[in-house]
Amino acid sequence: MNEKHLGKGSTNPPLSKGKLRLYSMRFCPYAQRAHLVLDAKKIPHDVVNIKLSDKPDWYFERNPLGKVPAIEMESGDCIYESLIIADYLDEKYPQRLLHPKDPIQKAKDRILVEHFSKIPTNVYKLFHGSDIDPLDDILTDLDLFEKELTLRATRFFGGDVPGMLDYVIWPWFERIDAFKIVAPEKFVIPSERYKKLKEWKETMKEDDAVKVTYIKPEIHVQFFNSYKSGNANYDILVK
Amino acid sequence: MNEKHLGKGSTNPPLSKGKLRLYSMRFCPYAQRAHLVLDAKKIPHDVVNIKLSDKPDWYFERNPLGKVPAIEMESGDCIYESLIIADYLDEKYPQRLLHPKDPIQKAKDRILVEHFSKIPTNVYKLFHGSDIDPLDDILTDLDLFEKELTLRATRFFGGDVPGMLDYVIWPWFERIDAFKIVAPEKFVIPSERYKKLKEWKETMKEDDAVKVTYIKPEIHVQFFNSYKSGNANYDILVK
Numbered sequence: 263m264n265e266k267h268l269g270k271g272s273t274n275p276p277l278s279k280g281k282l283r284l285y286s287m288r289f290c291p292y293a294q295r296a297h298l299v300l301d302a303k304k305i306p307h308d309v310v311n312i313k314l315s316d317k318p319d320w321y322f323e324r325n326p327l328g329k330v331p332a333i334e335m336e337s338g339d340c341i342y343e344s345l346i347i348a349d350y351l352d353e354k355y356p357q358r359l360l361h362p363k364d365p366i367q368k369a370k371d372r373i374l375v376e377h378f379s380k381i382p383t384n385v386y387k388l389f390h391g392s393d394i395d396p397l398d399d400i401l402t403d404l405d406l407f408e409k410e411l412t413l414r415a416t417r418f419f420g421g422d423v424p425g426m427l428d429y430v431i432w433p434w435f436e437r438i439d440a441f442k443i444v445a446p447e448k449f450v451i452p453s454e455r456y457k458k459l460k461e462w463k464e465t466m467k468e469d470d471a472v473k474v475t476y477i478k479p480e481i482h483v484q485f486f487n488s489y490k491s492g493n494a495n496y497d498i499l500v501k
Numbered sequence: 502m503n504e505k506h507l508g509k510g511s512t513n514p515p516l517s518k519g520k521l522r523l524y525s526m527r528f529c530p531y532a533q534r535a536h537l538v539l540d541a542k543k544i545p546h547d548v549v550n551i552k553l554s555d556k557p558d559w560y561f562e563r564n565p566l567g568k569v570p571a572i573e574m575e576s577g578d579c580i581y582e583s584l585i586i587a588d589y590l591d592e593k594y595p596q597r598l599l600h601p602k603d604p605i606q607k608a609k610d611r612i613l614v615e616h617f618s619k620i621p622t623n624v625y626k627l628f629h630g631s632d633i634d635p636l637d638d639i640l641t642d643l644d645l646f647e648k649e650l651t652l653r654a655t656r657f658f659g660g661d662v663p664g665m666l667d668y669v670i671w672p673w674f675e676r677i678d679a680f681k682i683v684a685p686e687k688f689v690i691p692s693e694r695y696k697k698l699k700e701w702k703e704t705m706k707e708d709d710a711v712k713v714t715y716i717k718p719e720i721h722v723q724f725f726n727s728y729k730s731g732n733a734n735y736d737i738l739v740k
Contacts, residue, residue, distance in 0.1 A: 341608045343615050350608040369580040369589040376582050 263297070263475070264288065267496040269313035274320045282307040283334040285324060287314050288499055289485045291382070291433030292344040293331040294475055298429040299348045302471035303355050307333075315494055345375065348430060360426040371419070371427040377406055378431050385434070385441065388448050397448065404456055407431070411458040417465055424469055428462075432472060435463050440482035502536070502714070503527065506735040508552035513559045521546040522573040524563060526553050527738055528724045530621070530672030531583040532570040533714055537668040538587045541710035542594050546572075554733055584614065587669060599665040610658070610666040616645055617670050624673070624680065627687050636687065643695055646670070650697040656704055663708055667701075671711060674702050679721035 267287065268274070277283055284300060284307050286293040300307050312321055317328050325332040325342040332342040333351075341347055352360045362368045381403050384396035411419065419427040441449045453460060466472050481498060488495035506526065507513070516522055523539060523546050525532040539546050551560055556567050564571040564581040571581040572590075580586055591599045601607045620642050623635035650658065658666040680688045692699060705711050720737060727734035 335605070337605075339605050339609075341605065341612060343612055346608050346611045346615070349611075350604050353607070354604045365589050365593045366574070366576075366578050366580065368592070369585050370578075372585045372588075373580060373582055376585070 263309045263311075264499040264501065265309065265311055266500050267311040267313040268318055269316035270318055272318045272320075274318070275308075275310060277334065277336060278308050279336070280306055281336075284309045285312055285321065285330050285332045285334070286310070287312055287330045287496060289477070289482070289489075289496065290314075290330050291437065292329075294433040294436075295344040295430050296331040296333065296347045296351075297475045298432060298471050299351045299360065299426075301474045302360060302424070302429060303351060303358050305351060305355050311496065313496055315496075345430065348426060352426065360420070360429065362420075362425065371425070374407070374410065374419075374427060375430055377403055378434075381434060385449075389441075389445060397450065401451070401455070404451075404459065408456050408459050411462055418462065424466065424471070428466065429471070432466055435459075435466070436472075436476065437479075437482050438463075439479035440486060443479060443483045444486050502548045502550075503738040503740065504548065504550055505739050506550040506552040507557055508555035509557055511557045511559075513557070514549060516573065516575060517547050518575070519545055520575075523548045524551055524560065524569050524571045524573070525549070526551055526569045526735060528716070528721070528728075528735065529553075529569050530676065531568075533672040533675075534583040534669050535570040535572065535586045535590075536714045537671060537710050538590045538599065538665075540713045541599060541663070541668060542590060542597050544590060544594050550735065552735055554735075584669065587665060591665065599659070599668065601659075601664065610664070613646070613649065613658075613666060614669055616642060617673075620673060624688075628680075628684060636689065640690070640694070643690075643698065647695050647698050650701055657701065663705065663710070667705065668710070671705055674698075674705070675711075675715065676718075676721055677702075678718035679725060682718060682722045683725050 263286075282300070282305060284293075284296055286297065286309050288311055297309075299305075312318070312330055314328075314330065322328055324334055324340045327342065329342065331344055331347055332340055333347055334340045341350055349361070362371060381400055384400045384403075387396040388400070416422065418424045424432075438449075438451070442451070467476065477499070484498055485495065488498075502525075521539070521544060523532075523535055525536065525548050527550055536548075538544075551557070551569055553567075553569070561567055563573055563579045566581065568581065570583055570586055571579055572586055573579045580589055588600070601610060620639055623639045623642075626635040627639070655661065657663045663671075677688075677690065681690070706715065716738070723737055724734065727737075
């Protein structure tokens with residue numbers, strides 16, 4: 263998982279028997295969604311990290327868009343798009359079902375993910391300047407999650423243990439403290455407004471699947487800064 | 502289905518026993534996706550049309566975003582977002598499964614829908630002016646579908662009968678001839694480049710579910726023009 267990111271001129275390591283291959287980038291929140299699902303369901307897999315600034319030619323045969331995450335099966339089939347991968351894995355591997363069993367609840371959770379999908383776009387706008395201040399939109403979307411968690415009155419959105427909704431939104435919560443460090447004047451989250459989410463965030467940090475890929479805020483900041491300088495250091499965690 | 506569109510000050514008719522309620526707008530391609538799935542699976546439902554330019558207050562209690570489509574169950578539960586509705590209906594009502602049974606094929610079809618989702622945005626740009634000419638992007642995306650249909654060598658993407666992929670992309674193909682009438686100089690589709698898709702489009706028009714909501718190009722044009730003039734005539738088909 264913390265292997266060197268492969269760029270142009272590299273060779274894709276052969277697939278391992280009985281394992282899925284996840285193509286990832288160690289700091290990509292979308293790729294982290296796939297990691298979390300694979301780890302939560304304990305699906306045997308290996309990881310190949312892709313240097314997104316200098317993508318290997320062979321990667322476009324796996325994902326024509328060149329984005330991460332993608333997963334490759336032993337059959338050679340490849341699929342991409344983080345939510346499609348997450349749904350595929352939950353459908354194909356019945357152990358520890360992450361989606362709610364009730365189709366209405368499953369649909370409602372997917373609607374919440376759809377609402378959530380505006381947050382990354384607005385966070386991006388916040389950092390890269392925009393005519394309209396997107397912070398209000400971010401806070402309004404977070405209100406929805408605070409309210410939902412209060413209504414559900416459970417530790418996680420998924421109940422006693424994290425479910426699909428918890429995992430697919432987690433990567434952005436993991437980065438909140440890093441956002442605060444990078445842009446303290448722009449990224450102002452009134453903590454008393456999100457009491458439940460704050461508790462949830464602390465509890466999520468203790469989850470076994472979350473622990474596998476968890477990166478400390480300072481390291482996220484280091485990556486952000488390298489990325490902003492135009493020379494993204496993907497290999498910060500390589501030993 | 503061709504009832505008057507309800508606006509502010511209207512009353513929402515009571516739900517009917519044993520039926521789902523679909524909130525729609527007669528010319529909305531996203532709402533048409535929900536119609537197609539309901540009709541293909543023969544799920545009992547009624548339709549309430551929403552005047553999108555003057556939404557009734559009660560509609561925001563069904564969908565806080567105020568968009569169509571949304572479906573309401575007898576339980577009072579509501580869900581929205583066309584693809585989430587489509588997946589929900591296919592999961593909840595087992596008759597005539599529209600998604601492929603094989604999870605990999607299902608994921609691959611969903612990836613194609615994801616690729617397709619850029620087309621409506623680019624069509625919008627084409628009509629509303631944009632710095633870059635979006636036609637090339639539209640044609641490149643259509644190439645993908647032409648190639649896929651050639652590879653599958655079946656009448657429909659779903660095989661001998663239309664499946665989910667066929668239905669969720671159909672509404673934009675139904676409107677292609679109208680786009681050509683509205684903007685003949687901009688919307689230029691080289692027909693020899695899309696032979697398979699052209700055949701597919703003609704065959705789709707004969708499908709029973711497609712026939713239920715099918716609107717002729719001239720009527721679509723009438724709606725477009727009223728919409729562009731700032732006074733959308735939702736009720737063209739009301740008798």
